[in-house]
Amino acid sequence: MAAPLFVGGRAAAMTAAVLATVAALLAPAAVAQLSTSFYSGSCASLESIVRSGMTSAVQQEPRMGASILRLFFHDCFVNGCDGSVLLDDSSTLTGEKNAGPNANSLRGYEVIDAIKSRVDAACPGTVSCADILAVAARDGVNLLGGPTWAVPLGRRDARTTTQAAANSNLPSPSSSAATLISSFASKGLDSRDMVALSGAHTIGAARCASFRSRIYNDTNINAGFATRRRQVCGPQSGATDGNLAPLDAFSSVRFDNGYYRNLLSRFGLLHSDQELFGSGGPVDSITQQYAGNGGAFSADFVTAMIKMGNISPLTGSSGEIRNNCRKPN
Ligand code: HEM
Numbered sequence: 049m050a051a052p053l054f055v056g057g058r059a060a061a062m063t064a065a066v067l068a069t070v071a072a073l074l075a076p077a078a079v080a081q082l083s084t085s086f087y088s089g090s091c092a093s094l095e096s097i098v099r100s101g102m103t104s105a106v107q108q109e110p111r112m113g114a115s116i117l118r119l120f121f122h123d124c125f126v127n128g129c130d131g132s133v134l135l136d137d138s139s140t141l142t143g144e145k146n147a148g149p150n151a152n153s154l155r156g157y158e159v160i161d162a163i164k165s166r167v168d169a170a171c172p173g174t175v176s177c178a179d180i181l182a183v184a185a186r187d188g189v190n191l192l193g194g195p196t197w198a199v200p201l202g203r204r205d206a207r208t209t210t211q212a213a214a215n216s217n218l219p220s221p222s223s224s225a226a227t228l229i230s231s232f233a234s235k236g237l238d239s240r241d242m243v244a245l246s247g248a249h250t251i252g253a254a255r256c257a258s259f260r261s262r263i264y265n266d267t268n269i270n271a272g273f274a275t276r277r278r279q280v281c282g283p284q285s286g287a288t289d290g291n292l293a294p295l296d297a298f299s300s301v302r303f304d305n306g307y308y309r310n311l312l313s314r315f316g317l318l319h320s321d322q323e324l325f326g327s328g329g330p331v332d333s334i335t336q337q338y339a340g341n342g343g344a345f346s347a348d349f350v351t352a353m354i355k356m357g358n359i360s361p362l363t364g365s366s367g368e369i370r371n372n373c374r375k376p377n
Pocket residue numbers: 111113114115116117118121152153154155219220221222223228245246248249251252253254255256257258295318320
């Protein structure tokens with residue numbers, strides 16, 4: 049009788065070990081899911097608080113809708129959408145804010161701080177800074193006339209980040225179409241997502257330092273447009289570096305498909321913008337489609353924003369719910 053009992057015991061132990069391995073393999077996939085109803089039980093007023101914070105910020109300065117949208121993009125492209133872009137430098141952390149693409153350029157941090165205080169007054173310690181930024185970016189787009197959509201939520205906040213990660217993950221305005229395509233592909237976004245997301249440049253502004261080389265050196269630019277931009281942006285770096293020009297020359301506080309129509313006339317402000325049309329590259333036809341069909345752009349922009357918002361979120365028990373968006377708890 050002893051032998052069969054021994055065999056049975058070993059088989060049971062092996063079965064348990066196999067089941068534990070299978071469960072461990074399945075677990076990460078099961079918790080990594082964001083959900084549009086994530087806070088419906090724990091913070092039902094989240095959406096209305098963010099909406100009212102963004103409404104007053106955009107009323108005070110329409111460009112703020114653009115600035116918050118860009119903050120979300122820069123958050124998601126660096127270690128995923130984990131609120132890392134919001135961390136201030138400190139004695140123990142050199143973060144993203146002073147990286148090349150962000151220094152003297154990213155803005156809107158205080159708008160997120162103000163919304164976070166109001167969210168925490170209603171639902172203490174419940175909502176991540178990363179999720180507040182995702183909802184605020186959606187509202188910025190919608191308040192400037194763009195689409196709205198349900199934002200998948202449940203992200204948690206990073207405890208740390210590095211300046212180097214921001215320097216290496218954010219695309220430069222001197223990028224070619226091929227570089228833009230591969231930069232977005234490395235985040236799981238295809239060419240169509242890349243062209244649709246670039247339509248964010250239908251709102252907001254850029255500094256002369258970002259478009260100087262385009263208006264003085266590029267040949268695929270409308271001549272009258274280049275002349276006008278040279279009046280605000282001198283040929284040498286220096287006094288005019290911080291002067292601003294609208295990314296969409298005709299409607300920079302209106303979220304529409306004007307960005308793509310500009311590209312057809314060689315009115316792209318950044319070199320990287322004009323790369324999306326005119327050199328016979330692989331994405332010319334997508335730009336043409338969005339220029340002619342605002343509805344197609346809008347629908348694809350929403351799809352791509354949701355995909356971008358899904359880049360490597362921290363979920364479950366990873367990361368934390370920060371008390372102050374500027375520092376780890
Ligand atoms: C395709 C690659 C991209 C490049 C190379 C790029 C580059 C830039 C640059 C250089 C500026 C001006 C910064 C300055 O001069 O201070 C800018 C502004 C902006 N970017 Fe992008 N960007 C890209 C994609 C995106 C995406 C995917 C989004 C959002 C979905 C976005 C949203 C914005 C917005 C809204 C502004 C204006 C911000 C403001 O007025 O405060 N960009 N971008």
